[in-house]
Amino acid sequence: DSGVTQTPKHLITATGQRVTLRCSPRSGDLSVYWYQQSLDQGLQFLIQYYNGEERAKGNILERFSAQQFPDLHSELNLSSLELGDSALYFCASSVWDRGQGTQYFGPGTRLLVL
Amino acid sequence: QQQVKQSPQSLIVQKGGISIINCAYENTAFDYFPWYQQFPGKGPALLIAIRPDVSEKKEGRFTISFNKSAKQFSLHIMDSQPGDSATYFCAASVVTGGGNKLTFGTGTQLKVEL
Numbered sequence: 611d612s613g614v615t616q617t618p619k620h621l622i623t624a625t626g627q628r629v630t631l632r633c634s635p636r637s638g639d640l641s642v643y644w645y646q647q648s649l650d651q652g653l654q655f656l657i658q659y660y661n662g663e664e665r666a667k668g669n670i671l672e673r674f675s676a677q678q679f680p681d682l683h684s685e686l687n688l689s690s691l692e693l694g695d696s697a698l699y700f701c702a703s704s705v706w707d708r709g710q711g712t713q714y715f716g717p718g719t720r721l722l723v724l
Numbered sequence: 725q726q727q728v729k730q731s732p733q734s735l736i737v738q739k740g741g742i743s744i745i746n747c748a749y750e751n752t753a754f755d756y757f758p759w760y761q762q763f764p765g766k767g768p769a770l771l772i773a774i775r776p777d778v779s780e781k782k783e784g785r786f787t788i789s790f791n792k793s794a795k796q797f798s799l800h801i802m803d804s805q806p807g808d809s810a811t812y813f814c815a816a817s818v819v820t821g822g823g824n825k826l827t828f829g830t831g832t833q834l835k836v837e838l
Binding site: 612614640641643645652653654655658660661663665666668700702704706710711712713714715716717718 | 829
């Protein structure tokens with residue numbers, strides 16, 4: 611158990627809908643990262659937040675957005691969903707100290723868009 | 725654009741044998757190279773990591789070899805066991821604000837047979 615929790619574990623929805631994925635980082639970790647894992651794209655970095663501020667962006671679609679709240683939990687919002695958005699979405703967290711840190715991954719949310 | 729190339733895609737090794745997975749990168753700004761292990765239905769978990777100022781790092785049965793001039797690194801699993809059967813991802817990292825952004829290879833499915 612990495613200490614990172616994600617809800618829900620599974621999500622089934624229809625095209626055009628909007629969903630919210632939730633992540634609680636390990637205690638004390640200020641950074642939260644979101645990744646998408648799909649068969650054709652592999653593990654792709656989406657976005658990073660540090661103590662409530664966006665710090666890095668990857669291959670995140672404009673239909674997707676995220677935020678980190680004062681209690682450090684994070685939410686990933688996916689809107690206007692398409693079939694191709696079906697994937698595993700992972701959250702990771704890290705503590706960053708003197709230029710070093712390890713990312714710990716949660717168990718993921720499996721999204722199926724029908 | 726794939727910045728981290730990983731091979732082979734799949735690997736079958738006999739119990740007690742050596743598993744070798746190779747990765748190559750292009751971006752010289754990468755400054756940290758972790759390997760993650762992922763079991764079905766789970767999130768990736770850090771296995772071992774290396775910085776480019778070191779040519780080799782060993783932790784138990786797992787060794788990373790790093791060749792900075794060739795921009796290549798590899799994971800060696802000695803005395804491979806059936807419990808090592810999993811998907812392995814190499815990654816390369818650049819520092820962001822308060823963290824680091826991971827770029828993953830495409831993964832290697834390792835099966836260790838009795």
